[in-house]
């Protein structure tokens with residue numbers, strides 16, 4: 001395929017997706033990557049070096065990734081004459097099925113809408129999967145960080161992230177407010193003049209495809225519970241409906257039975273016969289429960305905004321956003337990315353922790369079925385941290401640790417594989 005600026009590597013083949021959504025992965029897959037804005041320039045090359053080293057060590061040259069740079073954000077705007085979101089980037093991700101990205105900048109208040117959210121929407125990457133686990137030796141603000149072992153399934157296509165909002169004092173905002181007051185009889189808009197307004201779509205289909213993924217994950221990984229996190233006491237027909245549709249799905253598709261009359265539902269893991277509890281917690285209570293009773297939670301399924309808050313909070317609990325990985329998934333495309341943003345004040349300083357993007361790549365390797373290489377990355381991560389060779393974010397909280405740069409941490413990780 002001819003691209004304008006994307007250079008397809010001379011060697012390597014496409015990963016293909018089978019009808020049952022499994023992957024056919026060649027030994028030399030082409031994997032597109034977006035370097036990312038801000039600290040992307042620091043962490044992306046380190047991630048590539050670490051992944052290449054793990055693959056080489058695991059397979060002795062019989063497997064190798066051909067990396068293909070694709071562009072979104074600041075680098076795209078330069079290359080494509082002001083186009084921050086080139087169509088060929090989307091085409092390449094669709095064509096190659098598995099990709100990885102660094103963080104992208106989003107202006108606050110005005111300017112363009114999030115490119116990160118746009119990628120998720122355009123590719124219908126409806127699941128944001130963010131595992132949260134502690135690595136021994138990582139400094140944490142809590143006493144027993146190892147008790148926190150959760151996997152967040154964040155709905156990635158709906159909620160107020162859909163971006164349907166209108167700025168105060170515009171004709172659009174006035175029109176929507178006028179409609180809500182005069183046609184719908186709303187009386188509760190406190191200051192209808194000078195009022196911005198946003199719309200929060202949450203559908204049964206969107207909820208259930210996300211909760212379905214979360215329950216399948218609990219079944220496949222033999223985990224004890226799936227917790228639906230919502231603010232349904234206040235937002236009854238969006239967040240409350242998310243809870244109800246989640247419970248409904250557990251009963252109708254997974255043979256769930258009400259536990260003690262409900263609302264909790266019990267399903268039986270078809271692989272192991274073990275019980276999986278589907279339960280729910282209101283979002284504000286969840287933010288204290290994860291600190292006070294983390295062992296009670298395993299898989300978490302939640303809406304877009306709650307999932308955004310919860311993933312940064314849980315990341316902090318196990319050592320910070322510098323090692324929090326993630327994936328954005330549809331049934332056919334997977335786009336891996338760190339949980340953190342562009343941390344602009346550190347950009348280009350070879351300083352930040354590359355762990356989050358490296359662990360996102362580790363998830364990517366497992367997605368390909370390259371578990372041996374993924375295991376080496378985990379070994380290397382454990383080894384580097386336990387040897388106390390860590391980046392600034394950990395070093396400032398550890399006694400006797402050796403401060404290393406972003407690339408220095410990558411090298412330490414490779415040494416300990």
Ligand SMILES: NC(=O)C1=CN([C@@H]2O[C@H](COP(=O)(O)OP(=O)(O)OC[C@H]3O[C@@H](n4cnc5c(N)ncnc54)[C@H](OP(=O)(O)O)[C@@H]3O)[C@@H](O)[C@H]2O)C=CC1
Pocket residue numbers: 039102103104105106107116321322337338339340341342343344352353354355356393
């Ligand atoms: N998916 C994406 O691409 C995302 C993009 N963004 C965008 O990124 C930009 C900046 O957002 P901001 O709110 O500052 O959040 P960031 O996550 O970029 O940074 C917040 C703080 O987190 C810490 N941090 C972040 N990354 C690392 C790392 N790799 N290693 C160590 N510490 C790290 C730093 O803490 P400290 O100061 O304590 O050292 C940093 O100041 C915004 O434009 C935002 O929209 C935000 C989130 C996700």
Ligand SMILES: O=C(O)CCC(=O)C(=O)O
Pocket residue numbers: 104105106114115116117308339341
């Ligand atoms: O798109 C952005 O700028 C922020 C996104 C974000 O915070 C996230 O996905 O966790």
Ligand SMILES: [Mg+2]
Pocket residue numbers: 308309312339
């Ligand atoms: Mg976030």
